[in-house]
Amino acid sequence: MNVSHQAKWLILVTLMLNAAAMLSPVINGGDSVTYAALARHIALNNDWVNLVLDGRDWLDKPHLPFWINALFFKVGGVSAFTYILPGFLFHLIGGYFTYRIARLFYNRDTAWLAVLVYVSVFEMMDSSIEVKAETYLTGFIMAACYYWLRFDTVAKLKYLLLGALFSAMAVMTKGVFTLIAIAGGMVCMWLYRGQWRKLWSGKWLLALALTLLFTAPELIALYLQFDAHPEKVVFGQTQVSGIRFFLWDSQFGRFFNTGPIQNHNGNPLYFVNAFLWTFLPWVAVFVAALYSGIRHFVSHSAAERANFVFLCGSFFIPFLIFSATAFQFEYYTVIIFPFAAILCAHYLADYLARTAGRNKLPVAQWVITLLLLALAAGLSVYVGKAVLIVPVLAVSGGLLVYALVKRKQMREYAVLVYPVIGINMLYAFLVAMTALTFTSYSVAHNVNARLADRSGVPIYVYRMPMVARELSLYSRAAIHDADDAAQLPAPGNRYFLVARAEQYAQLKAQLGQVEEITEGHWAVHKTGTFPRLLRLAKGREPLETISIVQAGALP
Numbered sequence: 414m415n416v417s418h419q420a421k422w423l424i425l426v427t428l429m430l431n432a433a434a435m436l437s438p439v440i441n442g443g444d445s446v447t448y449a450a451l452a453r454h455i456a457l458n459n460d461w462v463n464l465v466l467d468g469r470d471w472l473d474k475p476h477l478p479f480w481i482n483a484l485f486f487k488v489g490g491v492s493a494f495t496y497i498l499p500g501f502l503f504h505l506i507g508g509y510f511t512y513r514i515a516r517l518f519y520n521r522d523t524a525w526l527a528v529l530v531y532v533s534v535f536e537m538m539d540s541s542i543e544v545k546a547e548t549y550l551t552g553f554i555m556a557a558c559y560y561w562l563r564f565d566t567v568a569k570l571k572y573l574l575l576g577a578l579f580s581a582m583a584v585m586t587k588g589v590f591t592l593i594a595i596a597g598g599m600v601c602m603w604l605y606r607g608q609w610r611k612l613w614s615g616k617w618l619l620a621l622a623l624t625l626l627f628t629a630p631e632l633i634a635l636y637l638q639f640d641a642h643p644e645k646v647v648f649g650q651t652q653v654s655g656i657r658f659f660l661w662d663s664q665f666g667r668f669f670n671t672g673p674i675q676n677h678n679g680n681p682l683y684f685v686n687a688f689l690w691t692f693l694p695w696v697a698v699f700v701a702a703l704y705s706g707i708r709h710f711v712s713h714s715a716a717e718r719a720n721f722v723f724l725c726g727s728f729f730i731p732f733l734i735f736s737a738t739a740f741q742f743e744y745y746t747v748i749i750f751p752f753a754a755i756l757c758a759h760y761l762a763d764y765l766a767r768t769a770g771r772n773k774l775p776v777a778q779w780v781i782t783l784l785l786l787a788l789a790a791g792l793s794v795y796v797g798k799a800v801l802i803v804p805v806l807a808v809s810g811g812l813l814v815y816a817l818v819k820r821k822q823m824r825e826y827a828v829l830v831y832p833v834i835g836i837n838m839l840y841a842f843l844v845a846m847t848a849l850t851f852t853s854y855s856v857a858h859n860v861n862a863r864l865a866d867r868s869g870v871p872i873y874v875y876r877m878p879m880v881a882r883e884l885s886l887y888s889r890a891a892i893h894d895a896d897d898a899a900q901l902p903a904p905g906n907r908y909f910l911v912a913r914a915e916q917y918a919q920l921k922a923q924l925g926q927v928e929e930i931t932e933g934h935w936a937v938h939k940t941g942t943f944p945r946l947l948r949l950a951k952g953r954e955p956l957e958t959i960s961i962v963q964a965g966a967l968p
Contacts, residue, residue, distance in 0.1 A: 416765055420525040423833045427532045428505075430837050434542045434844045435497045438887075439851040439858050442543050443940040446883045448474075449496045452482035453886060456491065463638045467878065467894060472647045472658055476634050477585035478549050491886055500544030503552035508532055510555035511751040517562060518720040519759055526758035526829075530698075531751055533833045536691035538840050540747050546587050547747040553583035555751050557595045558727065561620070565599065568616060577620055581627030588664040592624070594731045594748055601726025602719050635659055684736050687743040692750065694785060694832035695757050697777040702760035727752040761828065775827040785835035789842045796846060796950045805842050850950040854936040856959055857883035860911050863931055863961060864888065867909070870963070873901055875912035875920070877937055884911075898923065907965035913937075914958035928963040935959050 440446050447466065454465045464471045464479060481499050489495040508531050515527035531537060540548050560576035563569070583591040603611050611617055639645060639655030647653040689696055706721045713721070728749045735745050764774060786809045793805040852858055857880050864872065871891040874881035881894035890909075895901055902908050904925030912920065914932065921927065934956040936949055948954040 416522040416762065417525045419829060420522075420529040423829065424525070424529050424532055427529075427538075427833060427837055430841055431504075431532065431538050431541060432501060434848075435494055435501060437844070437848040437851075438493055439848065439855055440493045440496060440883065440886060441847060441851060441940070443879060445496070445544055446879065446886065448479065448544070448546075449482065449491075449886050450882045452479045452486055452496070453491050455479055455483035456486035462634045467882065470638065470645055470647055472639065472653065472655060473663070474546060475585045475588060475631050475659060477582060477631065478546050481549065493886070496886070497542055497544055500548040501541050503549045504537070504541035506552035507555045507751060510552070510559045511754060513559045514555065514562065514751075515755045515758055517559070518724075518755070519762065522765075523755075523758045523762040526761050527751075527755045529829070529833070530695050530754035530757045530761075533836055534691070534695060534750055534754065535693045535836055535840065536744060536747055537750055538836075539843075540744050542844070543744075545744050545747070547744050550583055550586045550591060551748050551751065553579050553586060554591065554594055554748050557583060558598065561595070561599055562723075564620065565611075573620060573623065577623035577627055580624040584624070584628050585631040589660060590664040590734075591748075593734065594727070597730035598723040598725075598727030598752070601730070602723040605722045606719060631659065632656055680741065681736050683741045684732060684743075684746055688746065691743050691746065692753065694778070694781045694836045695754075697774070697781060698757045698761060698828070699753050701774060701777075702756045705760055705763075706756065721756075724752045724756050728756070764828065778828045778832050782831040782835035785832075785839045789839045792846070792947070793842055795947065798849070798950075800849070801842060801846055805838065808838055846950050847946065850946065851939055854934075854949060854956065855883075855939050856880045856911070856933075856935045856937055857887060859933055859935055860884055860959075860961060861887040864890070864909060870907055870909055871902075872909045872911060875901075875910060875916055877911070877913075880911070880937060902965070905965055907963070910960075910962050910964055912960055912962075914960045917960040917962065924962070924964045926965065930961045930963055932958060932960050 440449055451464050451466055451471060454463075455461055461480065461483070464476065482496060485495045485499050489498075508528050511531045512524045512528050516524040537551075557576055557579035560572045560579065564572035564576050580592065580595055583595060600612065603609060635655030635658075639647065639653060639658075643652040645651065645653070692699060703725075706725075710718060710721065731749050732746065735741065789805050790809055793801045796802075856877065860872070860880075861884060864870075865888075868889040871893060872884065872888065873893045873895050874884060875895050878894050878896075881892050885892040893900075898920055901910070901920075901924075904923070909930075910917070910920075910924070910927075936954065937957050937959070939949070945954060
């Protein structure tokens with residue numbers, strides 16, 4: 414079997430399906446809306462120093478992801494597509510350097526299989542569209558690891574500069590803790606090889622110094638926005654140091670739960686449980702790869718053992734750190750999934766090359782595939798919309814018939830083809846369901862659709878700050894968030910008002926002349942738990958009645 418050829422086709426199909434999700438006109442997550450609003454301020458005001466949200470200074474994440482999004486907004490305009498596009502491109506960059514590291518360690522078939530696992534992991538697909546900071550971070554970490562591996566072998570200036578640059582970009586995306594994710598595997602490999610002196614060698618101290626030097630843009634921006642203006646109020650306090658927050662509070666402060674942002678609900682086993690579904694459909698392969706690697710560790714060559722130590726160190730050190738913190742979100746582990754993908758790929762390449770002892774893994778992969786298809790079918794029936802039920806059941810049924818007819822010819826492909834089809838089916842259903850749900854029930858999307866031909870008139874959103882924030886990303890009109898009736902324009906001024914029906918009824922007497930444009934039943938708070946999304950898709954989640962009116966002098 415031509416493994417590389419088969420993997421390339423599956424990669425192409427998966428990426429095309431993944432990319433299709435960028436066509437949704439709605440930005441799904443609340444955090445994504447916030448991040449897009451921060452980038453929009455930079456792009457529209459050419460303010461590359463200050464992070465400003467709703468007119469107030471914002472201190473939480475470093476600048477680099479917002480700078481990247483702002484550049485795309487400058488070039489392509491502010492929209493859901495131009496917000497999602499750079500995240501998806503960095504998802505591809507992460508895949509490219511996953512290939513490069515796998516190719517550095519193993520053969521070409523293994524490298525292509527690593528990319529296949531990478532692009533078809535559920536959480537990787539989802540994160541590439543939701544555009545969390547981890548999406549950018551994965552690309553930076555994998556690039557930095559690749560160039561540091563090359564620099565460790567050959568001390569070329571090119572590897573030094575690129576390794577330091579990508580490491581610095583990772584720091585400017587999520588903070589100094591990212592250096593642990595970048596260096597963890599390398600340090601484990603040095604210790605295994607007895608090369609512990611490298612920890613303080615001049616070569617690597619220079620690499621660290623250059624990395625810190627390349628983070629200067631972030632430190633300068635933080636100083637200019639916060640440290641140079643100690644009178645600014647952040648977290649309800651004055652004299653807040655942006656540099657201290659970046660270097661300590663946002664990372665170590667959260668780890669030790671001593672910073673201004675705290676959480677006390679962590680669970681040491683959270684990421685173990687989350688891994689069982691976020692790494693679908695390759696969980697069984699990962700367990701088998703880890704078991705095989707440990708079992709045959711002694712019999713492998715020195716180079717293979719070092720590679721295994723590097724990959725395990727790169728995966729498990731951040732995993733344990735994440736588990737030890739109280740701040741726990743499943744997408745945190747996205748940055749270590751590429752290393753798990755390479756471990757899986759090495760095992761799969763060896764598995765497919767064997768002629769005996771290949772009867773257990775296909776069973777596990779078939780079970781996972783059937784569960785994925787059953788989940789997609791079950792959810793589509795639960796939601797109860799024909800536009801979702803028909804294609805899911807048709808594709809699932811067709812796959813089962815095809816598998817029965819071609820079971821002999823497809824036997825050796827089973828561990829690859831069917832799990833990828835299963836996860837793609839589930840992903841396609843979830844993307845379609847989410848897009849249909851939010852285009853139907855998102856206040857911001859529906860308000861923009863109804864007022865798109867009247868973009869010259871300002872829009873005031875009454876006591877719905879997240880709606881105002883999101884609407885500003887879709888509409889060309891000036892969007893204003895009003896918390897109080899006194900913040901609305903004086904009677905006679907022309908503007909649109911978006912308010913809950915009961916609040917509009919209270920305001921109506923003081924608005925003067927009005928034209929009631931439309932009324933809709935929509936979800937003000939569209940994000941939340943997955944069960945809530947399912948209820949919303951089914952139409953059972955309580956919706957609020959929203960009024961859109963035009964106030965002031967009528968045309």
